[in-house]
Amino acid sequence: MCGITGYIGKRDATPILIEGLKKLEYRGYDSAGIALLKKGKMTVCKKKGRVDVLAGLMRKNPFKANLGISHTRWATHGGVTDENAHPHVSSDGMFALVHNGIIENYENMKRFLVKKGYTFSSQTDSEALVNLIAYHYQYRTSDKDENRFLEAVRKALIHVEGTYGIAVLCKDKPDELVAARKGSPLLIGIGKDERLVSSDVLGFAGRANNVIYLEDGQVASITKDNCDIISIGNTPVEYTIKEIDWQLENADLNGAKHFMQKEIFEQPKAIENAIRGRISEDQATAILQGLNMTPNDMRQIDRIIFCACGTAWHACLVAEQLIERYARIPVEVEYASEFRYRNIPIEKNTLVFVISQSGETIDTLEALRESKRKGFKTLAITNAIASTISRESDGGLYQYAGKEVGVASTKAFTSQVAICLLIALYIGRMRDMSYSVGKDIINALKSLPETIEKTLKTAPQIKKIAKKYACKNDFLFLGRLDEFPIALEGALKLKEISYIHAEAYPAGEMKHGPIALICPECPSVVFACAEDVLAKIVSNAQEIKARKGAVIAITCFPEAFKDIADDIITVPKVHDSIRTIIDTVPAQLLAYYIALERGCDVDKPRNLAKAVTVE
Numbered sequence: 175m176c177g178i179t180g181y182i183g184k185r186d187a188t189p190i191l192i193e194g195l196k197k198l199e200y201r202g203y204d205s206a207g208i209a210l211l212k213k214g215k216m217t218v219c220k221k222k223g224r225v226d227v228l229a230g231l232m233r234k235n236p237f238k239a240n241l242g243i244s245h246t247r248w249a250t251h252g253g254v255t256d257e258n259a260h261p262h263v264s265s266d267g268m269f270a271l272v273h274n275g276i277i278e279n280y281e282n283m284k285r286f287l288v289k290k291g292y293t294f295s296s297q298t299d300s301e302a303l304v305n306l307i308a309y310h311y312q313y314r315t316s317d318k319d320e321n322r323f324l325e326a327v328r329k330a331l332i333h334v335e336g337t338y339g340i341a342v343l344c345k346d347k348p349d350e351l352v353a354a355r356k357g358s359p360l361l362i363g364i365g366k367d368e369r370l371v372s373s374d375v376l377g378f379a380g381r382a383n384n385v386i387y388l389e390d391g392q393v394a395s396i397t398k399d400n401c402d403i404i405s406i407g408n409t410p411v412e413y414t415i416k417e418i419d420w421q422l423e424n425a426d427l428n429g430a431k432h433f434m435q436k437e438i439f440e441q442p443k444a445i446e447n448a449i450r451g452r453i454s455e456d457q458a459t460a461i462l463q464g465l466n467m468t469p470n471d472m473r474q475i476d477r478i479i480f481c482a483c484g485t486a487w488h489a490c491l492v493a494e495q496l497i498e499r500y501a502r503i504p505v506e507v508e509y510a511s512e513f514r515y516r517n518i519p520i521e522k523n524t525l526v527f528v529i530s531q532s533g534e535t536i537d538t539l540e541a542l543r544e545s546k547r548k549g550f551k552t553l554a555i556t557n558a559i560a561s562t563i564s565r566e567s568d569g570g571l572y573q574y575a576g577k578e579v580g581v582a583s584t585k586a587f588t589s590q591v592a593i594c595l596l597i598a599l600y601i602g603r604m605r606d607m608s609y610s611v612g613k614d615i616i617n618a619l620k621s622l623p624e625t626i627e628k629t630l631k632t633a634p635q636i637k638k639i640a641k642k643y644a645c646k647n648d649f650l651f652l653g654r655l656d657e658f659p660i661a662l663e664g665a666l667k668l669k670e671i672s673y674i675h676a677e678a679y680p681a682g683e684m685k686h687g688p689i690a691l692i693c694p695e696c697p698s699v700v701f702a703c704a705e706d707v708l709a710k711i712v713s714n715a716q717e718i719k720a721r722k723g724a725v726i727a728i729t730c731f732p733e734a735f736k737d738i739a740d741d742i743i744t745v746p747k748v749h750d751s752i753r754t755i756i757d758t759v760p761a762q763l764l765a766y767y768i769a770l771e772r773g774c775d776v777d778k779p780r781n782l783a784k785a786v787t788v789e
């Protein structure tokens with residue numbers, strides 16, 4: 175996905191747009207660009223590389239204007255080049271556009287536009303859209319229409335198949351900014367005699383405390399002190415202005431070296447926020463507002479399907495084991511990108527749960543929409559207030575983990591698992607879970623922040639271990655039961671920020687093939703806190719050692735590994751219901767420190783973006 179900012183007001187737009195882009199750089203960082211408009215004169219500067227490169231160019235060639243748009247890119251169509259950077263300008267020079275999303279029918283558009291005499295200088299789908307807007311402005315609107323600019327954008331968008339969040343400038347209209355969205359988030363910030371556009375509230379660069387969330391199929395005409403919104407069908411839209419909760423949205427390093435480090439160490443707080451107000455001590459159950467389901471509705475549920483992507487999918491796998499263990503309801507877990515096309519038979523008492531930190535992942539959003547299309551109850555766990563997924567689901571739970579900026583998800587994951595445990599508790603206590611088991615789970619949840627603090631104290635030891643293994647190019651991660659999803663999560667963390675090839679398996683699967691990989695150059699991380707399978711996983715570790723593979727054990731049973739493991743990371747022994755959260759922390763730290771050892775950019779790893787809003 176990409177980051178978009180726009181500004182119209184009394185101030186110099188450039189520093190505001192650049193500051194906003196810097197806050198959005200976690201969304202994509204291949205190239206960046208800016209377009210400014212003043213009295214009919216438009217200037218565009220765009221360059222491969224980070225926002226700082228663009229800022230340097232703008233300092234060298236300043237252009238004072240009170241209206242502008244800007245973009246930081248995560249490449250979809252077309253390589254990472256200056257020409258493919260946004261903004262894109264129509265070949266008649268009339269329009270500049272920044273775009274987040276994918277236009278699926280852009281080749282047909284290009285063929286049509288080339289016949290009409292428009293030219294192209296990039297391989298992007300976005301350039302087809304800006305020329306299509308120019309075409310409608312020139313040939314499909316009247317120069318007597320005072321809303322000609324808005325009308326040209328609206329008419330062009332009718333022909334778009336795919337997703338977009340766009341901001342557009344028109345040379346003829348130096349006092350108007352047009353924005354539109356379908357499938358990619360776009361917000362309008364309300365400032366004092368100024369309006370801003372952004373992909374998320376951080377892009378307002380602190381200049382707006384009130385926000386309008388554009389909905390899919392809406393087009394906005396924005397001036398410095400007003401905003402009119404119409405639907406793509408040309409009907410006026412009533413919109414609400416919401417206040418931004420900066421407590422949750424704030425994202426500064428606060429002295430940490432990286433956002434990932436900060437967010438790993440924020441996990442005690444994130445868990446506190448996730449469970450706050452959601453525990454009933456006297457009923458030994460959870461209080462889950464926002465599900466929009468009565469207890470009786472919930473009692474009817476006899477099957478739950480979880481859908482998500484990436485780390486959130488791993489949280490679903492943990493949820494599956496927690497809900498089946500404590501609520502005795504069958505659970506299935508699906509990759510959202512698969513679920514939306516698989517046409518799974520879902521009976522009427524099936525509940526579909528989606529999990530998404532950003533609340534904008536397009537595969538998860540479309541899985542949600544597919545479930546709703548089939549008439550099923552859908553609930554969402556998200557960390558982004560008023561995100562598309564949270565707004566389109568029938569109900570759900572916010573994580574309140576605070577903004578997660580590091581591309582590698584950490585606090586959001588453990589927060590999701592804690593919320594899934596609350597769900598297991600809630601459903602379990604309306605079925606056959608006993609009061610005492612409910613109390614045990616509640617006590618475990620309440621102990622989590624302190625226990626995570628204790629676990630974080632292994633950081634210096636893990637930093638040393640990381641030095642030892644940072645040179646390896648292959649890793650195996652192994653776990654059993656609910657620690658297998660943690661093995662998956664540990665492998666993903668390592669992969670995505672250190673670029674080391676890492677695979678995860680249920681430990682029992684080793685002998686069915688993966689053991690062939692074992693050698694001194696392929697260390698194995700073994701998660702061993704599940705007491706009922708401890709003996710099994712110890713023997714798996716012995717099998718590895720017998721083949722000269724290094725073993726890093728993450729365990730609350732260090733004695734069991736003292737003659738086997740090369741390194742033992744001891745974590746506190748906790749109630750079974752929360753062991754996966756505790757196990758995850760050392761895996762996050764190991765990935766973080768290995769990536770640092772390898773000189774990788776842990777907050778902006780190559781090829782990745784924080785939320786994937788394109789398919």
Ligand code: AGP
Pocket residue numbers: 483484485486529530531532533534535538581582583584670783784785786
């Ligand atoms: C996690 O570290 C990755 N950055 C990625 O797998 C992420 O979890 C996935 O894209 C889902 O994102 P979401 O939770 O915002 O939907």
